[in-house]
Amino acid sequence: MAKVQVLSTEVISRIAAGEVVDRPSSVVKELMENALDAGATRVEILLRSGGKTLIRVRDNGSGIAREDLDQLFTRHATSKIRSADDLEALISFGFRGEALYSIAAVSEVTVRTRTAEGDEGWELHLKGGRRERISPAAISGPGTEISVGEIFFNTPARKKFLKSDSSELDAVLQVFLPYALKYPERHFVLVHNDRTIYDLAPDPSFGERAARTLKLERSAVLEETFSLPGRAEVCRCVLGDINIQRPRRDIQYLFVNGRPVQHRNLSFHLNDVYRMIMPEGVHPFFVLFLQLPPEDVDVNIHPQKREVRIRGEAEIFGALRSAVERALMTRGTPRQIAETSLFPFGPSGASTIEGIPGERIIFGPGAVDPSERRDLPVPGERPGFFTQETRGDMPEVPSASLGVSVCERLERLRFLGTFASKYHLFEEGEGLIVVDQHAAQERILFERFLDQAARGEVEVQHLLIPQLVKLPPGDMLRWEACHAELEALGLLTARLDEETVSVNAIPGILKGPEALLRAVVADGQGARFDREAFARRACRASVMAGDRMSAAEAVHQMQALAACRDPMTCPHGRPVFIEIKTSFLDRQFFRTA
Numbered sequence: 001m002a003k004v005q006v007l008s009t010e011v012i013s014r015i016a017a018g019e020v021v022d023r024p025s026s027v028v029k030e031l032m033e034n035a036l037d038a039g040a041t042r043v044e045i046l047l048r049s050g051g052k053t054l055i056r057v058r059d060n061g062s063g064i065a066r067e068d069l070d071q072l073f074t075r076h077a078t079s080k081i082r083s084a085d086d087l088e089a090l091i092s093f094g095f096r097g098e099a100l101y102s103i104a105a106v107s108e109v110t111v112r113t114r115t116a117e118g119d120e121g122w123e124l125h126l127k128g129g130r131r132e133r134i135s136p137a138a139i140s141g142p143g144t145e146i147s148v149g150e151i152f153f154n155t156p157a158r159k160k161f162l163k164s165d166s167s168e169l170d171a172v173l174q175v176f177l178p179y180a181l182k183y184p185e186r187h188f189v190l191v192h193n194d195r196t197i198y199d200l201a202p203d204p205s206f207g208e209r210a211a212r213t214l215k216l217e218r219s220a221v222l223e224e225t226f227s228l229p230g231r232a233e234v235c236r237c238v239l240g241d242i243n244i245q246r247p248r249r250d251i252q253y254l255f256v257n258g259r260p261v262q263h264r265n266l267s268f269h270l271n272d273v274y275r276m277i278m279p280e281g282v283h284p285f286f287v288l289f290l291q292l293p294p295e296d297v298d299v300n301i302h303p304q305k306r307e308v309r310i311r312g313e314a315e316i317f318g319a320l321r322s323a324v325e326r327a328l329m330t331r332g333t334p335r336q337i338a339e340t341s342l343f344p345f346g347p348s349g350a351s352t353i354e355g356i357p358g359e360r361i362i363f364g365p366g367a368v369d370p371s372e373r374r375d376l377p378v379p380g381e382r383p384g385f386f387t388q389e390t391r392g393d394m395p396e397v398p399s400a401s402l403g404v405s406v407c408e409r410l411e412r413l414r415f416l417g418t419f420a421s422k423y424h425l426f427e428e429g430e431g432l433i434v435v436d437q438h439a440a441q442e443r444i445l446f447e448r449f450l451d452q453a454a455r456g457e458v459e460v461q462h463l464l465i466p467q468l469v470k471l472p473p474g475d476m477l478r479w480e481a482c483h484a485e486l487e488a489l490g491l492l493t494a495r496l497d498e499e500t501v502s503v504n505a506i507p508g509i510l511k512g513p514e515a516l517l518r519a520v521v522a523d524g525q526g527a528r529f530d531r532e533a534f535a536r537r538a539c540r541a542s543v544m545a546g547d548r549m550s551a552a553e554a555v556h557q558m559q560a561l562a563a564c565r566d567p568m569t570c571p572h573g574r575p576v577f578i579e580i581k582t583s584f585l586d587r588q589f590f591r592t593a
């Protein structure tokens with residue numbers, strides 16, 4: 001028998017399905033998009049067990065006519081495009097005619113639908129892609145309801161990869177939210193195991209919808225529309241101001257020509273613009289609706305349509321940066337940008353923002369060319385005084401191999417003063433030691449806190465007035481999953497209602513109850529609770545809320561640092577101090593020894 005055989009249709013359908021449907025959230029995404037393409041103004045989603053046992057999406061859209069039902073689950077059957085040319089000017093989410101075919105191949109599907117014209121509705125039932133029955137059904141009003149039960153019942157290997165209910169639900173929220181944000185005028189409902197997670201009646205504006213959905217302070221959310229130079233399309237952004245600071249980039253949404261997408265470069269540039277106003281280590285909220293001529297966007301590069309390719313990126317990003325910068329500067333916070341930097345080194349155009357010492361911006365003629373930033377360095381880490389070329393002269397992060405132990409050396413330092421309210425300067429023999437006050441504090445807290453936790457003796461500070469924190473559903477799920485562990489670590493919290501948690505006590509050595517809670521629930525995805533990760537985040541959050549230090553406190557901090565096991569890096573891996581040798585300064589002044 002020949003070795004090369006064409007696969008059976010059944011195998012082909014399962015392989016194809018694997019590209020479109022990998023977990024319940026991808027089913028929700030496809031069904032929501034179909035509902036929205038059908039013009040629905042109300043979309044209801046009902047899930048059981050994170051969508052693993054049931055996903056039901058009901059809409060009040062056009063409905064599906066009887067004669068189209070026969071083709072519905074056939075591969076490449078679509079009403080949305082007719083020819084390849086249509087791909088160049090897509091206005092619908094769907095275009096491949098693959099979604100229903102793929103979903104049906106790996107689950108049990110029931111469709112109930114009725115059009116405005118049809119005088120009766122229809123019900124269609126399929127299992128593993130095979131039609132089992134079709135019959136008339138009494139359905140009120142036009143619209144469609146698609147129920148997907150027991151996803152992957154026939155592909156056990158894939159079923160094994162499904163995660164806990166809360167992880168799957170979290171993934172569903174990630175696909176649900178962008179559509180809710182994009183259509184503030186439409187009504188969205190999301191119910192999980194009979195609990196209503198969202199019931200979003202129409203909102204008057206994008207900003208209103210975003211604030212309500214993500215539980216943000218309305219006054220901290222601004223809206224702006226703009227056009228890129230030389231283009232007619234109107235772009236829109238919804239931007240959080242400096243008061244919305246997140247420990248992760250978890251509430252950042254990008255749309256290109258109406259499609260929710262992930263786009264590394266776009267995301268990088270927007271986050272980078274925010275470096276003007278945001279302290280390091282926290283991330284902004286934003287929604288961007290970028291409109292481009294359809295011929296400049298290729299949506300057909302990802303099986304789940306999550307990515308797009310944009311033509312002429314560099315130019316678009318430059319214009320986008322200025323537009324968002326303008327919005328933030330004119331409408332956002334009252335902070336001012338100082339005109340010039342005192343020092344001639346560093347990227348030209350770099351300057352300092354008053355009130356946020358040391359934050360630099362990279363706009364204007366001296367900005368780093370976006371095309372050079374493809375490797376996407378962490379925003380905030382940009383070339384400064386000590387560039388690659390002068391690497392030989394770089395100040396050193398003192399290494400443990402210097403003979404005398406680092407801790408002993410730290411104890412011998414003489415305090416000189418504080419620079420830019422965040423660097424402590426110390427002197428030691430031939431070296432000037434520059435300590436990052438926040439990094440040092442993070443390291444000290446981190447070790448103390450872990451020590452206390454290891455001994456099971458975390459000091460707890462009860463708050464006189466509990467701090468109430470509103471959490472969006474995703475964070476609430478993660479809080480539910482870990483609040484017992486948090487309690488053992490001194491963060492005592494309780495649920496007040498569906499969206500509010502009260503912080504009643506925090507570890508005594510930490511600060512900022514709200515930031516602590518947010519830092520902790522911002523991640524986890526149902527993974528096992530990781531005490532070190534918690535400590536790392538909590539200490540970071542606590543330090544962000546830190547105050548200025550007096551000279552005595554700086555000296556005291558250095559002593560505490562000298563007592564640390566690992567004084568050289570902060571818990572996130574950045575250096576705590578650097579050393580500038582006299583020899584380095586001598587070279588800068590052309591002095592020979």
Ligand SMILES: Nc1ncnc2c1ncn2[C@@H]1O[C@H](COP(=O)(O)OP(=O)(O)OP(=O)(O)O)[C@@H](O)[C@H]1O
Nearest residue numbers: 034035038063078079094095096097098099100144
């Ligand atoms: N909720 C709905 N309301 C009305 N028509 C629908 C609905 N869901 C699906 N359809 C019809 O079924 C067809 C097939 O849907 P399917 O999602 O498989 O493909 P598509 O949306 O055309 O393309 P894609 O695979 O890119 O999503 C659609 O083209 C549409 O005509």
Ligand SMILES: [Mg+2]
Nearest residue numbers: 030034094099
């Ligand atoms: Mg579709």
